[in-house]
Amino acid sequence: MSRVSFSQRITLSAMVIALNVLFLYASEALSGMRLFFCFLSALPVQILLTENLKAESWLSFIASVVLGFLLCPDRCRWVFYVGLLGHYGMMRAFFRRYVNKVWVRGICLVLYCNIGCALALWVLDTVAGVPYTVFISNSKIPLPPIILLLLAEAAFFLLEGVYEGFCRLYFTKLRPHLFSRR
Numbered sequence: 001m002s003r004v005s006f007s008q009r010i011t012l013s014a015m016v017i018a019l020n021v022l023f024l025y026a027s028e029a030l031s032g033m034r035l036f037f038c039f040l041s042a043l044p045v046q047i048l049l050t051e052n053l054k055a056e057s058w059l060s061f062i063a064s065v066v067l068g069f070l071l072c073p074d075r076c077r078w079v080f081y082v083g084l085l086g087h088y089g090m091m092r093a094f095f096r097r098y099v100n101k102v103w104v105r106g107i108c109l110v111l112y113c114n115i116g117c118a119l120a121l122w123v124l125d126t127v128a129g130v131p132y133t134v135f136i137s138n139s140k141i142p143l144p145p146i147i148l149l150l151l152a153e154a155a156f157f158l159l160e161g162v163y164e165g166f167c168r169l170y171f172t173k174l175r176p177h178l179f180s181r182r
Contacts, residue, residue: 019044020064027077042085084116113156
């Protein structure tokens, strides 16, 4: 069981929800850093997972989805948050716990990212009427779909690296300040 008190659970959950919604809103509103803030929205749930607060992490994901839907002006990145990024940390923790071989775990995570990304693109295409070609045609240089796929795979590996770096940052810098006794 976790050493986190009830008030700390509430505070951590509220902080994670606030950060998720802030990053989601920034990914919709700030045009130059959309992908960066979209990736950042996947990170705060790791705080709850590190403290072994699995139920709170799922509840914060659900609350972030609802608040993000209500507050975000455009929902393209919100769909990717729902389809992949919001629960990536929870599935990552699951794979880290039950899959011992690093290369098998890496393949499982990349497949999970591919399925989540494909699901998000399918929802955008069928429900919102936003075809995947919008992501290609928005760039200054037209990219063929195979290059876009390779860039997506590289982004998934980048997400894993950023996630691992954030875990280390949380353990070494943030956690001692959050739980320090005054």
